[in-house]
Amino acid sequence: xxxxxxxxxxxxxxxxxxxxxxxxxxxxxxxxxxxxxxxxxxxxxxxxxxxxxxxxxxxxxxxxxxxxxxxxxxxxxxxxxxxxxxxxxxxxxxxxxxxxxxxxxxxxxxxxxxxxxxxxxxxxxxxxxxxxxxxxxxxxxxxxxxxxxxxxxxxxxxxxxxxxxxxxxxxxxxxxxxxxxxxxxxxxxxxxxxxxxxxxxxxxxxxxxxxxxxxxxxxxxxxxxxxxxxxxxx
Ligand code: F6R
Numbered sequence: 001x002x003x004x005x006x007x008x009x010x011x012x013x014x015x016x017x018x019x020x021x022x023x024x025x026x027x028x029x030x031x032x033x034x035x036x037x038x039x040x041x042x043x044x045x046x047x048x049x050x051x052x053x054x055x056x057x058x059x060x061x062x063x064x065x066x067x068x069x070x071x072x073x074x075x076x077x078x079x080x081x082x083x084x085x086x087x088x089x090x091x092x093x094x095x096x097x098x099x100x101x102x103x104x105x106x107x108x109x110x111x112x113x114x115x116x117x118x119x120x121x122x123x124x125x126x127x128x129x130x131x132x133x134x135x136x137x138x139x140x141x142x143x144x145x146x147x148x149x150x151x152x153x154x155x156x157x158x159x160x161x162x163x164x165x166x167x168x169x170x171x172x173x174x175x176x177x178x179x180x181x182x183x184x185x186x187x188x189x190x191x192x193x194x195x196x197x198x199x200x201x202x203x204x205x206x207x208x209x210x211x212x213x214x215x216x217x218x219x220x221x222x223x224x225x226x227x228x229x230x231x232x233x234x
Pocket of ligand 1: 023024025026027028029055056120121122123124127128129130
């Protein structure tokens with residue numbers, strides 16, 4: 001899964017060195033980032049002309065907070081490759097005016113020419129970015145309330161085991177407008193969400209189900225996450 005994801009990122013970069021990427025954090029993409037760092041070291045794959053946006057950030061966290069997605073991306077990816085810091089953006093979780101920050105972020109994605117490749121993880125409840133069940137397919141970058149289940153899953157990253165209640169996330173429509181989307185899922189606890197995404201009704205109740213309507217989306221699954229995937233008939 002990770003090798004295929006890294007290969008897709010590399011292919012996009014080789015075809016279009018100034019491509020625009022929209023990227024996830026979390027456990028799932030860790031090995032993909034490591035493999036991209038290896039491609040940079042061994043094959044001189046360059047990220048210098050590309051532009052990177054992150055999908056989300058916790059509201060209220062300063063960029064140097066150890067559980068912030070700023071720190072995650074710096075430690076697991078940006079510091080390991082030649083990404084240009086001027087072309088890297090993560091929503092400012094500590095913005096004084098979060099609403100204005102959301103509008104600024106959305107405009108920055110638009111001004112960059114939109115997203116060439118969006119890489120997504122998936123929540124156990126089918127969320128993408130921090131678009132939790134119920135998120136409108138028309139939504140843009142905005143402040144959202146995290147589902148309690150999401151907060152529980154991510155609690156261990158925070159002192160006192162309490163994750164923030166809100167986050168800034170890129171919206172469903174902005175994700176959907178990406179020219180190519182990769183959704184990565186790893187582990188048995190994603191199998192239900194993957195099956196709902198593939199076979200369930202397309203509805204905001206399972207945000208990832210929206211991807212069924214996208215022309216250029218690929219699901220990359222490990223065996224556990226693909227447990228409930230039916231084999232295509234011969
Ligand atoms: C994180 C994000 C989330 C995660 C999802 C899966 O930036 O956008 O949608 O991709 O919660 O997280 P992991 O990979 O930790 O299971």
